[in-house]
Amino acid sequence: MQADLLSANIDFHDDLVRNIPGIRESQNLFDDLSADRVDWEIAIAAESAGRILSAAALITRPFDYGTVISYSFDSSNWQASRFSDASLYGVWYGAPDLETTVYETAWHWYRFVRDSFGGEDRDITTERRVFNVRCDALLVDLRGKESAYPDLVSRRSYAFTHQVGRYVHEQALNGLLYPSARCNGTNAAIFNAERLSNVRDRVFLTYRLNVVRDAFVAERTAGRGWLECSPSTLG
Numbered sequence: 001m002q003a004d005l006l007s008a009n010i011d012f013h014d015d016l017v018r019n020i021p022g023i024r025e026s027q028n029l030f031d032d033l034s035a036d037r038v039d040w041e042i043a044i045a046a047e048s049a050g051r052i053l054s055a056a057a058l059i060t061r062p063f064d065y066g067t068v069i070s071y072s073f074d075s076s077n078w079q080a081s082r083f084s085d086a087s088l089y090g091v092w093y094g095a096p097d098l099e100t101t102v103y104e105t106a107w108h109w110y111r112f113v114r115d116s117f118g119g120e121d122r123d124i125t126t127e128r129r130v131f132n133v134r135c136d137a138l139l140v141d142l143r144g145k146e147s148a149y150p151d152l153v154s155r156r157s158y159a160f161t162h163q164v165g166r167y168v169h170e171q172a173l174n175g176l177l178y179p180s181a182r183c184n185g186t187n188a189a190i191f192n193a194e195r196l197s198n199v200r201d202r203v204f205l206t207y208r209l210n211v212v213r214d215a216f217v218a219e220r221t222a223g224r225g226w227l228e229c230s231p232s233t234l235g
Contacts, residue, residue, distance in 0.1 A: 005149055005164070008141040010177060015132040016094035016188050017202065018068055019101035022129020068131050068199045082158050083165030083176070083189045091165065091175075092190040094133060098203070100185030101130065102218050102227055103234060106207065107182050110231035114211050121212040128205040135188065137174035137195035143186060146179050153181040155235050165189070182234045 071077050072092040080086045081093065095101045105128065113124050146152045151160035168176065168191055175190040190196060206219040209231065218227040 005142070005145055006140050006167075008145075010139050010141040012139045012177070012188075013136050014096065014134075016096060016135045016190075016196075017098050017101050018092075018094045018131045018133050019098075019105050019128055019205075020067055020131075021126065022204065023127050068133060069193055069196050073193045080158070082161045082181075083168070085158075085162050085165075088166070089169045089191065092193065092196065094135075094188050094190070095180070096186055096188070098130065099227065100180050100183055100187060102205070103183040103185065103229070104180065104187065106209075106216050106218070106229065106231055107234040109207055110209060110211070110216065110234065113209050118211055121210065123208045123210050125209075126207045128207060130202045130205060132198075132200045132202045133196050134198035135190065135196055137190070137192065139174055139188070140168065140176045142176055142178040144179075153179055155181050165191075 069092065072090045075090070078084065078086040078090040081091055084091045093104075095104070109126060117124055142152060149160070151157065152164075154160065164176075168189075172192075174192045174195050175188060177186055177188055179185075180187050203220055205226075206222055208217045208219070209215070214230045214232050216229050216231040217225045220226045
């Protein structure tokens with residue numbers, strides 16, 4: 001790994017925004033098993049009785065805030081991403097601002113819908129839950145390095161960034177701040193879960209996507225467009 005690529009650091013102490021699948025309104029997980037409310041209460045009690053207690057529930061409980069931090073570092077959930085090929089480690093991704101997370105996740109949602117419902121000329125919706133997460137870490141600052149290393153923001157290949165990620169992992173570094181490949185924004189790739197804390201709800205979003213018309217709309221208030229783009233241009 002060339003030394004000048006990783007030569008800049010930033011002592012980062014601020015919130016990062018985490019944007020994951022979620023729902024605006026709570027749902028009864030057992031109403032499809034029985035129409036009897038008494039059965040629901042029994043099922044809820046049984047689930048609660050068998051739940052593993054956690055000393056840090058906001059971070060570790062899988063049905064509460066577990067997906068916000070610990071999910072990305074659990075080997076059963078590792079997925080290939082910009083800085084990991086999913087063979088050795090997981091990476092947690094966030095951004096300093098909300099808009100960047102929308103562009104990033106809009107691209108991945110577009111790819112999924114295009115592959116699954118590519119011929120459907122209608123809005124396909126999904127809901128997102130967005131959190132603020134505190135990050136206190138010395139991070140490698142890759143912002144501005146994309147001119148000398150254009151593969152940092154490649155939209156077609158992660159080969160170079162996988163090399164960067166492996167080096168960061170091997171050196172036990174906390175993570176990276178790097179330019180987004182989808183918009184004029186900044187992302188964070190965190191390799192050390194201990195550098196993340198204080199999970200707080202920020203906002204719920206609804207994504208509406210029509211693949212045939214190449215139209216994407218994100219709503220902060222249901223039914224009211226907030227951020228729009230042509231998602232094909234993000235790739």
